[in-house]
Amino acid sequence: MWMDDRSAQAAMPEEAWTIPEVAVAVDLAILTVRSGALKVVLVERGIEPFAGMPALPGGFLAHEAEDVEAAAFRELTEETGLSPESLHLEQLRTYGAPDRDPRRRVITVCYLAFVPGLPSPTAGGDAADANWVPVDAVLRKRSRLAFDHKKILADAVERARSKLEYTTLAAAFCPPEFTVSDLRQVYEIVWGEELDPRNFHRKVTSVAGFLVPTGGRTSRGGRPAALFRRGPAEVLHPAILRTPSRTGRR
Amino acid sequence: MWMDDRSAQAAMPEEAWTIPEVAVAVDLAILTVRSGALKVVLVERGIEPFAGMPALPGGFLAHEAEDVEAAAFRELTEETGLSPESLHLEQLRTYGAPDRDPRRRVITVCYLAFVPGLPSPTAGGDAADANWVPVDAVLRKRSRLAFDHKKILADAVERARSKLEYTTLAAAFCPPEFTVSDLRQVYEIVWGEELDPRNFHRKVTSVAGFLVPTGGRTSRGGRPAALFRRGPAEVLHPAILRTPSRTGRR
DNA sequence: CCAAAAGTGTTACAGGTACACCCATGG
DNA sequence: CCATGGGTGTACCTGTAACACTTTTGG
Structure with missing residues (x-):
C-alpha cells in the first residue's frame, strides 16, 4: 500500500505494462491593454472539431523532445512576432479532462502572457491586429470558444487581475516609457474599476524599485507628465488592493 | 503566419503528421503539520532511475481516459488512506523539461494536498507514519530527491506558505475541532516565525466565517481554550501577512 | 483666461503591533 | 497560591480614502 505506484508498475518489463501516452498541447492566453480594453489573441480554427470557431493560439509539442516552456515561447513569438525576452510569460x-478534445486524449499546458499595448509594436500588421479581441466580449456574451478555452481564458483573466494587486506586472502592459496615468489606465481597464489618480500616483511612486523616472515628460492635453521605466521590483509592498476585495469584509 | 499551429498540422491526414505522444504522470506534495514540523509524504523508489532514493508519491495515468484530477485524487487516497472529500487538493x-526522466519523455502534473495533522487520522499505521518527513530536512540538507522532485517540493512549500496569508487553508491542517492555539501553531510552523498569541487570536476570530465556535473547551495546562470548527470562508480579509513580506519595504 | 491633466497637502479612519492586564484552570 | 496558557483593552503607528488645492500645459 505504501509503495510507489510508478515504481510498482515499472518494476515489470516496461513493455508488459503499457503506460498510456497522450498528446500534449500548449495553449496561450496572450493579453494586452489596447484601445481602452483588455484584449486577448484569438485564432480561427480551420478544421473540425470546432472548425471556424475562435480559439486560443496553441499547438502540440513540435517533437517528442521539445521542452514545454520552449513550446510556449515558440507559440508566443509565432503569434505576436515579438521577441520573447521582453515579454512576461x-x-x-x-487542463486534462479526458473529453476536452473529441479526437483523442489531449492535455494542454496553458500559459499566460502579458504584452505591451498602447504603441502597437514591431509586428503591427493589419491582419495581426484583427486577432486582438476584447475579453469582455468573449467572456460575457454567449460567444463560445473552441474546446474548454473559454474556461481557460476566464482563469487567465482572473490570474491577471489578481497579479496586478501584489506584483509590478501592470508595467508589462506598458511601453518602455510610460506615465503614471498610463499605468493607472492599465489597472482601471483590467480591474474594470476607477482609481483615484492622486492616491494612485502617490502609491506607485512610493514603492521602491517599481518606477524609475527617465527625466522625460509627455504632454497630452494638460500639465506634462513625468515618464518612467520599469524598475527592478517584482513584488508590491504594500499591495494595491481591489476595492471588491475589502467589501467582503464583515 | 496567423494560422493556428494545431489546425495547420491537423489539416493534413492525421496519420501523415505524427503528433508526439508523451507519458503523463501525476505527482503529489502531501503536506501536514505534525510533531511541531511541516512534513511531506515521501516514498522510496524501487527501481532505476533513482532506485532507493526518496521521491514524491505519484504515478502515471492509470489508463488513457483517466482524468488528471481524478488520478491525483486516486494517488492521494492510496497514499493517505483518507477520504478525499475532507482534504484540500x-x-x-x-513540470515538462525533456530530460527530467532519463527513461522516456515524461511530463508530470503536480498537485499540492493539505491533510490534517495533530491527531493521526484513520490510516495511522506504523509504516504509514514513517513516510512523513520534515520538509526542512529535505529541502535544506544535501538530501536529494528523485527526478526534479526537490524543486517541486520547494515550489509546493512556497505555495503553501503564501496561501496561508490570504486564505483560510491553515485550518485544513487542523483536526475537525481545534483551538486558536492549534491554528496559530500551524502558521508558526509553516512560516517558521513566531506570532503574537494575543493579536493572532483577535485577528482570526474577527474574520467572518473563518472560525465557528462549537461551545466546547479544552484544557491543556492553563485556562481552557474555546474549540472551533472551520467556517465557510475561504479567503481572508484582511490577509495575515508574514513579517518578511513587509521588511522589503523601502 | 479657461479647461484639463499632473501632482502635493491634509484630515479622518482602518487595521496592525506591542504590551499591560485580567481570567481560568492544574498542580 | 503559583505557573501556565487563554483572552481583552489600549496606545501608538502605518497606510488608505477622500478631497481641497496648486502646477503646468494647450487652446
Missing part, C-alpha cells in the same frame, strides 16, 4: 494551469 | 504546476 508564466504557466497558468494544465 | 489543488494543482500546483506542470
Whole structure:
C-alpha cells in the first residue's frame, strides 16, 4: 500500500505494462491593454472539431523532445512576432479532462502572457491586429470558444487581475516609457474599476524599485507628465488592493 | 503566419503528421503539520532511475481516459488512506523539461494536498507514519530527491506558505475541532516565525466565517481554550501577512 | 483666461503591533 | 497560591480614502 505506484508498475518489463501516452498541447492566453480594453489573441480554427470557431493560439509539442516552456515561447513569438525576452510569460494551469478534445486524449499546458499595448509594436500588421479581441466580449456574451478555452481564458483573466494587486506586472502592459496615468489606465481597464489618480500616483511612486523616472515628460492635453521605466521590483509592498476585495469584509 | 499551429498540422491526414505522444504522470506534495514540523509524504523508489532514493508519491495515468484530477485524487487516497472529500487538493504546476526522466519523455502534473495533522487520522499505521518527513530536512540538507522532485517540493512549500496569508487553508491542517492555539501553531510552523498569541487570536476570530465556535473547551495546562470548527470562508480579509513580506519595504 | 491633466497637502479612519492586564484552570 | 496558557483593552503607528488645492500645459 505504501509503495510507489510508478515504481510498482515499472518494476515489470516496461513493455508488459503499457503506460498510456497522450498528446500534449500548449495553449496561450496572450493579453494586452489596447484601445481602452483588455484584449486577448484569438485564432480561427480551420478544421473540425470546432472548425471556424475562435480559439486560443496553441499547438502540440513540435517533437517528442521539445521542452514545454520552449513550446510556449515558440507559440508566443509565432503569434505576436515579438521577441520573447521582453515579454512576461508564466504557466497558468494544465487542463486534462479526458473529453476536452473529441479526437483523442489531449492535455494542454496553458500559459499566460502579458504584452505591451498602447504603441502597437514591431509586428503591427493589419491582419495581426484583427486577432486582438476584447475579453469582455468573449467572456460575457454567449460567444463560445473552441474546446474548454473559454474556461481557460476566464482563469487567465482572473490570474491577471489578481497579479496586478501584489506584483509590478501592470508595467508589462506598458511601453518602455510610460506615465503614471498610463499605468493607472492599465489597472482601471483590467480591474474594470476607477482609481483615484492622486492616491494612485502617490502609491506607485512610493514603492521602491517599481518606477524609475527617465527625466522625460509627455504632454497630452494638460500639465506634462513625468515618464518612467520599469524598475527592478517584482513584488508590491504594500499591495494595491481591489476595492471588491475589502467589501467582503464583515 | 496567423494560422493556428494545431489546425495547420491537423489539416493534413492525421496519420501523415505524427503528433508526439508523451507519458503523463501525476505527482503529489502531501503536506501536514505534525510533531511541531511541516512534513511531506515521501516514498522510496524501487527501481532505476533513482532506485532507493526518496521521491514524491505519484504515478502515471492509470489508463488513457483517466482524468488528471481524478488520478491525483486516486494517488492521494492510496497514499493517505483518507477520504478525499475532507482534504484540500489543488494543482500546483506542470513540470515538462525533456530530460527530467532519463527513461522516456515524461511530463508530470503536480498537485499540492493539505491533510490534517495533530491527531493521526484513520490510516495511522506504523509504516504509514514513517513516510512523513520534515520538509526542512529535505529541502535544506544535501538530501536529494528523485527526478526534479526537490524543486517541486520547494515550489509546493512556497505555495503553501503564501496561501496561508490570504486564505483560510491553515485550518485544513487542523483536526475537525481545534483551538486558536492549534491554528496559530500551524502558521508558526509553516512560516517558521513566531506570532503574537494575543493579536493572532483577535485577528482570526474577527474574520467572518473563518472560525465557528462549537461551545466546547479544552484544557491543556492553563485556562481552557474555546474549540472551533472551520467556517465557510475561504479567503481572508484582511490577509495575515508574514513579517518578511513587509521588511522589503523601502 | 479657461479647461484639463499632473501632482502635493491634509484630515479622518482602518487595521496592525506591542504590551499591560485580567481570567481560568492544574498542580 | 503559583505557573501556565487563554483572552481583552489600549496606545501608538502605518497606510488608505477622500478631497481641497496648486502646477503646468494647450487652446
